[in-house]
Amino acid sequence: MYAYIDGKLTFKNPAYVVVEAGGIGYHINISLNTYSALGDAERCKLYTWLHVKEDAHTLYGFADEGERRLFLHLISVSGIGPNTGRMILSSITPVEIQTAIVKADLPLIQRIKGLGAKTAQRLVLELQDKLKKEGADSLISMPQHNTVKDEALSALVMLGFAKQTAEKTIDQILKVTEGTLSVEQLIKQALKTL
DSSP, rough: SSEEEEEEEEEOOSEEEEEEEEEEEEEEEEEEEHHHHHHTTTEEEEEEEEEEEESSSEEEEEEEHHHHHHHHHHTTTTOHHHHHHHHHHHOOOHHHHHHHEEEEEEEHTTTTTOOOOHHHHHHHHHHHHHHHHHHHGSSSSOOOOHHHHHHHHHHHTTOOOOHHHHHHHHHHHHHHHOOOOHHHHHHHHHHHHH
């Protein structure tokens, strides 16, 4: 529902912040990683995810789009809810988590409070291929799509194609067409080839 909230940081502690935007104070749960990234800023922009339950609507905030994307991957695994996902992001950095899952580093994953052997194995089993497919740079902030190639590549990755394969295909098409295609045309050509 909310992609991000940008506003004045009126309260901050390691568990949550209050961001005032448009005269409304939003109580947003955060990880220690996000807490560190905020520093002493008076204004902030947090990428958010709204968790809706029968008895509560809870906002979770992240310093960047990559951390939110990883959080959503984590909570997609059965047995891992939003609070456990936040605990994982508070224990080690998002890059370390992604690397541990991709390399199946079970001892590192099990050191996170609340994760046992079975949950660690389930994390690796369910997320290893997804995170490999996204590539190591998927945790970098939301990309600024400046070129037709970047936009087309982003769309193909979102459709589920491996980043490296999609990039090779796009490069081949751009060589042949000498870069005269629109984003839509480039995506259509790539889909025919992939």
